[in-house]
Amino acid sequence: MGEFQGRKALVTGGASGIGAAIAARLVACGARVAVLDxxxxxxxxxxxxxxxxxxxxxxxxxxxxxxxxxxxxxxLGGLDIVINNAGVGAQGGVEDNDDEEWHRVLDINVVGMVRVARAALPALRKSDAAAIVNTSSIAATAGLPQRALYSASKGAVLSLTQAMAADLIAEGIRVNAVNPGTADTPWVGRLLGSAPDPAAERAALEARQPHGRLVSADEVAQAVCYLASPAAGSTTGTSIAVDGGMQGLRLRK
Structure with a gap:
């Protein structure tokens, strides 16, 4: 459990949900962690x-x-790992959000990651095992109903991840992404709470993931920590789906 011993990490959106699970797991594995929130x-x-x-x-x-x-x-006395996890959700089809909301969500979910990476790069360049992990989503790789804006933002994160990896590989900085399915987080809890029938909505969200349940925040955190760890030294410019098979499986009913 000491794979991050001596490493210094920054987790954005780390005060709750998936970010909190990532921060806790990094600490458990030996890292010193700062939370940006x-x-x-x-x-x-x-x-x-x-x-x-x-x-x-x-x-x-x-x-x-x-x-x-x-x-x-x-x-921290330096920086080895940046987990770009901060983001916001959005609902609706392509006609349901005005320009202001499109700008707001893209500014947080995409440009926010750029701002953090840009500020962190001088410190990361001094690390001998630098890694950036961006939180994307199943919404980047599967067409989900009523998620046009959110999907666009997370698709941009996936493309940004690949471009950053290409730009930074020569400097020894790896960049990858994690694509969670619908996770059991406070944001999803609020989404369920606003539904006319929360129990039915939860059942529908669980049923669309082939393993039949919501993804846990700790399951996402474990994938993030693998991508951030020196053990993944030859892994860059890719993503890991933590979605119960939603991205790739087509099961017979």
Missing amino acids: RNVDDLGPDLIGLGLIGCRADVSDDAAVRAAVTKAVDE
């Missing part, structure tokens, strides 16, 4: 006592991101 004062019970460094920033604010990354690098 809009709310670092109210960490969940699984994060309290882990010695996390809180760095407050909204990824849509470049100046705040640069300040937060600088704080993380200074307090």
